[in-house]
Each structure stands twice: as structure tokens, then as C-alpha cells.
Amino acid sequence: MTTAPAEFAIVPSSRPRTTAERAAALDRLSFGVEFTDHMARATWTVDGGWHGHRVEGFAPLELSPAASVFHYGQEIFEGLKAYRHADGSAWAFRPEANARRFQASARRLAMPELPVEDFLASIRALVETDLEWVPATAGASLYLRPFMVATEPFLGVRPSHRYEYLVIASPVGPYFVNGFQPVSIWVAEDFHRAGPGGTGNAKFGGNYAASLLPQQTAYARGFDQVCFLDAGTASNLEELGGMNVFVVGADGVVRTPALTGTILEGVTRSSILTLLADQGTPVEECDIPLKGLLAGIRDGSVSEVFACGTAAVITPIGRLAGESFDVTVGDGAAGPVTERLFTQLTDIQFGHAQDPHGWMQPLV
């Protein structure tokens, strides 16, 4: 069934920032600190379905303390960016993939699916309203955070009968301010972020909550991020808390863990697989045993390891450690395959290169 996309009524903020305040905010960009003047939203009820689509001033929400999201955690989200091109237009990268993934996450969490067209319309309406907030500085973009929460005031354990969908937006600077900085990774051997039949392939807040303690432990040991292993055998690489991983072999083969249900299917991951295939690079989605990876890093048959996701695009991994090992990948610096993929992806996103797959969608 296809339905016409909902119209998002624009209710302008009564307290937008002044031009000077906005310029100051756009001058000191970090990740997820500043928010634009508006947010998009819609409500779902059992009787009314999706309704009340609108863009309104960014403001606190009023929710009952009994709202089920506070108790049983029904919350899903997405993350994508609006990119400013040289002619002033703003574009999104494969937003339909995010819209479909949002539907898949909703199904897993027993939440109502938002039509793809409504997801796309919400993003267009918000970016159009807050267009001045899309940074024009090199490498900067407007990070969009669509999410859905269960709002019914009810403590019984069942899917909520009421939900709120919202999109907020945050101008963000380039992830790497001082050039491409490889990160160090702690491999968690005692904690897992997801298990078979669980919620690992949904973009679900609870997955992140479960990753915070191991992340904190890694940070305390002096590492930047955690990599998780599969919960079944604790032997195969899965992904970081919020990024997929790739391994580049000295033989030119590029490998990434297969989508087994416990890994989140990243839009960046899938785009990298496509770019590599376009170039004739052999790619394999397969098990990546930690043991074999460590042996390969030590004997040089693994030349690069990197992580990928919307926020950082691509992050080189320079060091991998756990309770019984500590290895440096190559010479610890970003490798040529990692750097080339980063440039290729960001050139498409910022309109500096051709877009043969039609990934970029104009928003305004």
C-alpha cells in the first residue's frame, strides 16, 4: 500500500536564535551539543494511527512519569546528516535506507512503523525550516536524529498504545579536527552488546545502554573505543558500540563481519561494500575470528583495520588490545585503503564527486 506523504505543518519557533547567536554556535561545532531552533514530530495512537505531523520550536517534552519509555525502554533512533553543497543546496545520503531501517527497528521493538515517505518528509521539512543551521564550512554537516519513544502512561508490560516520533538536528564539525587520527580499541571479552535473537540489529537505545559500562572500562584503561565479540563463542569480531568494522588484507581482500542478526547493518558499511565492488576489490562478508586477526596483524597479512558509521564516516584503527594481547596495526597510522574510502565517500556526500548510485537526495 502506498500513501501520500504527510504534510508537516510548520509552526515557527517563538524564540529562534538571532543571526549572531546562530553564527556563534556554528563557529564552535562539536558533536551533539548545539541544536537547531526547530524539531519535527508526529504522534501515533491505536485509534488515530500517525497524526499531528508538524515542525515546531525545539523545546522540552511534557511526558507522564508513567510513560512506558521510562520503565521498559521502548526507544529506537536513526542518525543521518544533511550536507551543504557549493551552490547552497542541502542533501541527504541514502535517507531511504535510514527510513527502512527505522521501520525494521520498530518491528523488532513492537512499535508502529513510520511510512518511509513520512520519514523523508519529516527530514525535508526540518532541514528546510532550519536551513541556515546547515554548516557551510568544510567537513561540517547537520546531524539529524530521528527517534521514537513510547509515551503511554501505563505500567503494564505490553507494547505502548501511544508513541511520539521526533527529529532533532545538531550542527556538527568534521570528526577529525587534526587530520585522520587512528583510534585504539579495547576488545571486550567479558561483555557483549547483543546476542542471537536479541536486539543487536535494531537501532535501539538499550543496545547503547548495554555498551556503556564496557566502553567506560576501556576508556579508563586508556583506549578510545570497545570492540565486541559474538556472544555465542566470544571468538568472532562483531562491531564497536556504534560502528561497523572492516579488515583489509595485504592480499587486497577486504573483509567485514557478516550480518548474522546481532550486528547493526550500517548504511556506511553497505556503501563501502558497494564502492569496493565498483573498484573490483574482492570483498567478503564472513566470520572474522579474533585469533586469526591478531595473527594476521602480527605477521603483516592484515594491513589495515577501520571502523565506519555516519558520525565519523571512517575511523582508522591503529591498535587493538585485550586482556592477553596488544598489537599495532601496520605502523599504527591510517592506511591507503582506509584513506581512499574516506575521501571517496565524503567527496560524494559533499558534492565534490559523481554519485553513480544516486545516493544523494536533495532536501532543499
Ligand SMILES: *Cc1c(COP(=O)(O)O)cnc(C)c1O
Ligand atoms: C548506527 C550504528 C552503526 C553505523 O550505521 P550507519 O548507518 O553507518 O551510521 C553501526 N553500529 C551500530 C551499533 C549502530 O547503532
